[in-house]
Amino acid sequence: MGVVTAQPERTRLVLARRIVPCLDVAHGRVVKGIRFVQLRDAGDPAEQAARYAADGADEIVVLDIAATPDDRSTSLATIGEIAERVFVPLTVGGGVRAVDDVIALLRAGADKVSINTAAVRRPALLAEASRVVGCQAVVAAIDAVRTPTGQRVVVDGGRTMTERSVVEWAVEAVEHGAGEILLTALDADGTRDGYDIELTRAIVDTVPVPVIASGGAGGPADFLAAFLDGGADAALAASIFHFGHCSIPELKTYLVANGVPIRPSEGRQ
Secondary structure: OOOOOOOOOOOOOOOOEEEEEEEEEEOOEEEEEEOOEEEEEEEOHHHHHHHHHHHOOOOEEEEEOOOOOOOOOOOHHHHHHHHHHOOOOEEEEOOOOOHHHHHHHHHHOOOEEEEOHHHHHOOHHHHHHHHHHOHHHEEEEEEEEEEOOEEEEEEOOOOEEEEEEHHHHHHHHHHOOOOEEEEEEOOOOOOOOOOOHHHHHHHHOOOOOOEEEEOOOOOHHHHHHHHHOOOOOEEEEOHHHHOOOOOHHHHHHHHHHOOOOEOOOOOOO
C-alpha cells in the first residue's frame, strides 16, 4: 500500500471522520461476498446493526443488494426493525426508483436514502428527491469498475457496465442535488486489499460534498490511508467487522493514535 502521507484538505470544513459499518442485505439476511458475488451469511440485520451501534459506529448503511435485481423495493419492515434498535444515523439503499420510495424509507426510520441505478438512468430523480426531502437526505451511491479507458460506473448490483465516467457522474450527481457520495470501488470490494485511494482522492478533489470511501478495507491502516491519502470524510466496511477481523473501538483507538479526528467510540444506545 505504501507510506501514508498527509494530503491538503479541501477548503470546506472537514469534521471528525466517520466509521461506517455496512450491512448488505438479501432476502432478510446480512450477506457479504467479493464484488457482490460468492455471498456468505453474516447474520440478522437488526442484531448486527444494534451491535455496531453499541460499539460506537458513527452511522450505519443498509443496502438491499437484491432489491434492484429482483425488481422490488427495500423491505420497509426490515428497516423499521433496525431503526427501532439503533440511535445513530441510518442510510438505506436498494431498489429506490422514485421519490415515493425515498419518502417511504425515511418514514420507516432512515435518515438518508442512497440512490444508485435509478439515478444513473434518470439523474433528475436526485433533483426531485432533494427538492422534497432536502439534499442532506439524498446520497448518490456510485459503484466503480476500472477499465482500460478509465473508471466506469456499473449498475444493477454490479451486473451492468455503463459508459459513464465515475468522476464525471459524481459531479453531475451533486449538481442534481446529491448531498453525499458513497463511492464503492467494485474491483476491491470484499478483497481486503485496501481502498482505491487514487479514485477516492479524485472524487474528493472534484466534488464539494462529503465522500464515503467503500470497498477493500482489510485493516486499520487502510482506513488511515482513506482518510489521510484519500481525503475521505467517512470510510465504510463490512467484512472486517462482520467476521471479527477488527472491532470499531480498536479501529478508533488506532486512528486517534495516528492523528485522525474521530468521534469517541462509546455506544449510543
